[in-house]
Amino acid sequence: MNSSDASRAPRVAVAGLSARLLAQSAARAGLDVVALDIFGDRDTREHAGMWFDIGGNGLSIDRARLYDALEHAARLPRMLGLIVTSGLEPLAGELSRAPRVPRFIGNGAQAAAVRDPKRFFALLDEAGIAHPEVRFAPPAARQDWLVKRSDGCGGTHIEWAEDVECAPPDAYFQRLAQGRSMSALFVAARREAAVIGFAEQLTVAAGRLPFVHAGSLGPVQLPPETASRIVDAIDTIIWQTDLTGLNSIDFLLDGDTFSVLEINTRPSSTMALYELAWPNTWPRGLIGAHLDACLHGELPRTLRTFANAPPLFAGQRVVFAPGRFAVSRAFSDACFDDPACHDVPLTGASIEAGFPVCTMTAVAPAFSDLRDELDREHARLLQRIATLSMP
Numbered sequence: 001m002n003s004s005d006a007s008r009a010p011r012v013a014v015a016g017l018s019a020r021l022l023a024q025s026a027a028r029a030g031l032d033v034v035a036l037d038i039f040g041d042r043d044t045r046e047h048a049g050m051w052f053d054i055g056g057n058g059l060s061i062d063r064a065r066l067y068d069a070l071e072h073a074a075r076l077p078r079m080l081g082l083i084v085t086s087g088l089e090p091l092a093g094e095l096s097r098a099p100r101v102p103r104f105i106g107n108g109a110q111a112a113a114v115r116d117p118k119r120f121f122a123l124l125d126e127a128g129i130a131h132p133e134v135r136f137a138p139p140a141a142r143q144d145w146l147v148k149r150s151d152g153c154g155g156t157h158i159e160w161a162e163d164v165e166c167a168p169p170d171a172y173f174q175r176l177a178q179g180r181s182m183s184a185l186f187v188a189a190r191r192e193a194a195v196i197g198f199a200e201q202l203t204v205a206a207g208r209l210p211f212v213h214a215g216s217l218g219p220v221q222l223p224p225e226t227a228s229r230i231v232d233a234i235d236t237i238i239w240q241t242d243l244t245g246l247n248s249i250d251f252l253l254d255g256d257t258f259s260v261l262e263i264n265t266r267p268s269s270t271m272a273l274y275e276l277a278w279p280n281t282w283p284r285g286l287i288g289a290h291l292d293a294c295l296h297g298e299l300p301r302t303l304r305t306f307a308n309a310p311p312l313f314a315g316q317r318v319v320f321a322p323g324r325f326a327v328s329r330a331f332s333d334a335c336f337d338d339p340a341c342h343d344v345p346l347t348g349a350s351i352e353a354g355f356p357v358c359t360m361t362a363v364a365p366a367f368s369d370l371r372d373e374l375d376r377e378h379a380r381l382l383q384r385i386a387t388l389s390m391p
Contacts, residue, residue, distance in 0.1 A: 179252025
């Protein structure tokens with residue numbers, strides 16, 4: 001988009017711990033982007049006409065900064081509204097009702113139906129949809145149990161129950177279950193849903209956290225009967241909850257059976273896979289589909305299916321810092337010039353050990369090749385840290 005086009009384009013505010021993915025998709029849709037996040041990465045700023053720092057202590061969002069930035073954004077001309085992503089789930093209902101902020105585009109009050117674990121798992125039980133065993137009081141024997149906070153994201157809200165002496169008030173306990181960690185991205189409107197695709201989730205253990213989100217692979221082709229039953233479960237949940245826009249469902253796949261873990265009631269990181277693998281299917285980005293669903297009640301008219309195999313498969317992997325380092329200009333420039341590297345930190349940024357550095361992506365003609373491609377990209381980024389960063 002050139003500067004004259006941007007000056008006339010509708011604006012959208014995108015906010016979360018990292019807004020890069022939403023900013024990139026919204027820019028593809030021809031929108032003038034106002035980004036709010038805690039990193040201010042180079043590629044976030046490249047796709048956004050304006051950026052606001054909403055960072056708090058560590059990897060957290062500062063509430064006062066968030067509202068100050070949103071009130072500023074609301075005064076900008078041609079502002080369509082606000083789309084949130086990971087990190088703002090606990091504030092979705094509040095933001096949807098707040099005065100002096102952009103119109104909320106997504107799930108506000110209705111998100112509570114799936115974000116509240118007591119309501120959500122009761123809904124699944126009533127509908128006969130399988131899920132791992134859940135309790136709302138500590139089990140007598142905590143081995144093989146997890147404790148989860150309902151307001152968390154990215155796996156940072158999950159710990160081994162035996163490591164937690166006193167669980168927070170919003171926590172619940174879930175028995176560890178077998179299966180391949182999967183998700184399905186879907187668009188919802190007027191109590192109907194259109195499934196975009198299925199993806200495999202990648203996790204890593206980090207200290208006390210056993211399942212920190214580390215990327216995804218997809219699209220994954222599931223057996224038709226299995227895929228149909230998962231789609232039926234999504235349809236049932238949407239009918240009961242009236243969720244809207246882009247959402248994702250996390251589940252475990254064990255053979256031909258699945259069990260539901262949770263619903264993410266906002267655009268998720270897996271949308272990058274489908275924009276990479278099927279770029280011609282989403283010329284306006286998946287944010288375009290989100291806006292159509294939320295503002296006009298319209299679902300995508302055509303979805304690519306595996307009747308015709310996708311031209312590419314895509315993967316993304318978060319690279320975590322092996323040790324504390326400062327980002328040099330050479331390191332930032334090398335990452336920014338690398339088309340496989342995203343969430344590129346600014347020169348001078350200080351990155352703590354174990355914190356995310358960048359997200360590496362890869363595409364391959366066969367799904368089986370994705371892990372190897374991502375391993376190579378991961379090794380290349382670690383070598384770049386070793387040779388170009390400042391201690």
